[in-house]
């Protein structure tokens with residue numbers, strides 16, 4: 171395959187750059203039945219998944235010793251695949267939880283049970299994982315007012331559907347999903363043997379709707395200034411009555427924590443009030459359904475299938491459930507992430523590629539520094555602070571410096587449900603153990619085998635996992651221009667987050683302290699408003715547009731990332747040395763590689779979920795970032811009659 175396969179040369183690059191770069195691929199590619207979207211990133215994910223499965227199988231074949239990481243990985247994986255054992259156990263794994271729920275006879279017992287469901291399953295700042303079906307989610311990270319110490323963060327939860335809009339939006343689309351959701355809850359309760367399942371299901375969904383009411387929107391949740399609310403322990407009783415907080419925190423093993431960061435106070439107050447006011451029978455049904463839904467992958471096939479019918483088909487548009495082995499890789503990779511990652515990088519991420527990626531990062535950081543120096547809108551005193559922050563930026567490439575210790579995690583052969591429970595408890599305990607310890611800026615939030623990258627604003631750090639630093643994003647056997655267009659733009663994107671409107675809120679040490687002047691903000695916001703308007707104008711479907719405000723931070727990062735990657739590409743001297751390739755100039759290679767790094771397609775249901783819930787614009791519109799860069803106009807024959815053409819004054823320049 172040539173580097174530029176899959177293009178559609180009949181499309182004018184200025185009319186539709188995404189289809190010019192990807193039209194051939196789009197025309198011939200079907201989304202696999204077990205996926206809701208498919209593209210170049212998913213292709214690499216598939217490859218990483220196959221590789222990980224092979225690594226696990228070959229580790230298992232060597233009969234690793236008891237207690238070793240390799241043994242735990244092999245046993246965890248095998249237990250998830252052992253559907254005969256799962257079928258044979260039937261409902262046994264849930265017996266304990268269902269009995270405890272039935273025994274809830276008062277508000278204290280209810281609060282105690284709710285506390286026991288708390289897990290370290292969210293992370294608003296780093297992994298942007300905002301959703302938990304438990305009533306609250308926990309996340310332990312450095313205190314945003316005092317970056318030298320850790321603080322427990324509490325995030326709203328309790329909804330099985332992805333977002334409050336699913337409960338409260340009056341549109342027909344959401345109403346349809348809600349009807350199917352009631353059927354899903356009914357089915358799960360009926361399968362478990364509860365009588366009057368339909369009536370119970372209506373009660374469960376009505377309670378979730380009440381929980382959703384005070385929930386904070388996605389956009390407000392992402393605003394750290396609204397989230398950084400310190401609640402000394404004593405606040406909970408007076409500000410959020412209804413819950414027996416003493417019982418809640420005791421069973422959550424958090425009795426000793428003196429202060430919490432309560433990200434959405436209104437949601438916590440609303441939840442606590444419902445704990446005090448709603449009938450216990452409704453709460454018991456709610457907890458039963460949540461316990462069953464959560465465990466569905468570890469229960470007999472009928473549960474797993476019903477779970478997929480709703481969560482897979484209705485919510486994400488997938489037609490077929492992913493093969494069990496791929497799901498086994500995913501859960502093992504989650505539970506024993508860095509142990510699996512260690513095996514992955516030993517085999518697939520040579521030191522030479524780590525060095526090459528680190529060199530690219532240095533070039534990007536240097537180019538970003540030059541952009542800062544020449545910015546017209548940033549005040550001189552702000553530039554000094556930006557430079558200081560750039561100097562302390564900790565860029566992790568491939569994998570963490572120190573690997574996580576899994577010796578306290580017990581994995582038992584043939585106990586799939588017990589293993590996942592213990593893995594969740596292990597992760598929860600690992601987070602609680604951070605409280606009172608010095609902050610570890612070397613901690614990673616992504617595993618090395620993840621095809622993604624992330625900015626950790628409070629830690630002023632970036633993670634670029636090994637699995638994204640691989641072909642087709644990063645490839646030693648092609649011109650540098652293409653690596654800069656794909657991976658360089660991603661690195662630039664993540665660096666820029668440290669210096670954008672979100673990054674401006676965190677100083678060089680990760681303290682939530684705005685280091686911009688009012689004038690800096692005003693200019694940045696004016697530039698941002700123009701970009702928000704640009705994205706508001708993109709309509710994937712007639713009834714829904716991209717939300718320019720919700721996606722603004724990410725769109726600005728895309729713009730900065732592409733501009734800085736282009737600078738770094740020039741500074742690295744790769745441009746002058748680069749050859750033409752298949753008739754494309756080095757600059758054309760750079761932009762085509764960028765557009766092809768977004769190659770992908772998505773099912774309608776999944777795309778609709780994404781537009782409502784995701785801070786990123788759909789890939790096609792991320793590609794259109796190019797229309798704001800002058801060198802793109804110089805590289806391709808773009809005319810003012812082309813759809814993507816912007817007059818020089820209309821091109822948004824933030825960085």
Ligand SMILES: [Zn+2]
Nearest residue numbers: 663667724727
């Ligand atoms: Zn981003």
